Amino acid sequence: MTTTPTIQGHNIETYYGIVTGEVIIGANVLKDLFASIHDFFGGRASSYETVLIEAKQSAMKEMENRAAELGANAIIGIDLDYETVGDTGSMLMVSCTGTAVKIS
Numbered sequence: 001m002t003t004t005p006t007i008q009g010h011n012i013e014t015y016y017g018i019v020t021g022e023v024i025i026g027a028n029v030l031k032d033l034f035a036s037i038h039d040f041f042g043g044r045a046s047s048y049e050t051v052l053i054e055a056k057q058s059a060m061k062e063m064e065n066r067a068a069e070l071g072a073n074a075i076i077g078i079d080l081d082y083e084t085v086g087d088t089g090s091m092l093m094v095s096c097t098g099t100a101v102k103i104s
Contacts, residue, residue, distance in 0.1 A: 003078045018100075052094070059095060070100050072102055074103045082094055
């Protein structure tokens with residue numbers, strides 16, 4: 001899996017098309033509270049960072065599984081997007097897209 005349009009040293013034999021992975025994950029009240037404290041005093045909100053990393057990994061794994069179902073052995077041109085959703089913005093959506101290909 002790569003963000004580049006090619007994979008150096010490999011030829012693309014087949015293009016299978018666009019594949020996606022999406023995850024929506026909620027952050028609980030305690031994480032919100034601690035993030036607010038970090039926001040006020042400064043510093044990193046590690047609880048949110050952990051949730052973000054897990055969501056990204058889940059979305060990419062979902063995309064990888066969809067590509068494999070098509071017969072692909074690689075994904076090129078990957079793009080990741082992050083959004084907050086829900087009435088209060090308390091849900092995090094991570095989506096990724098790429099092109100499923102077969103390389104040699």
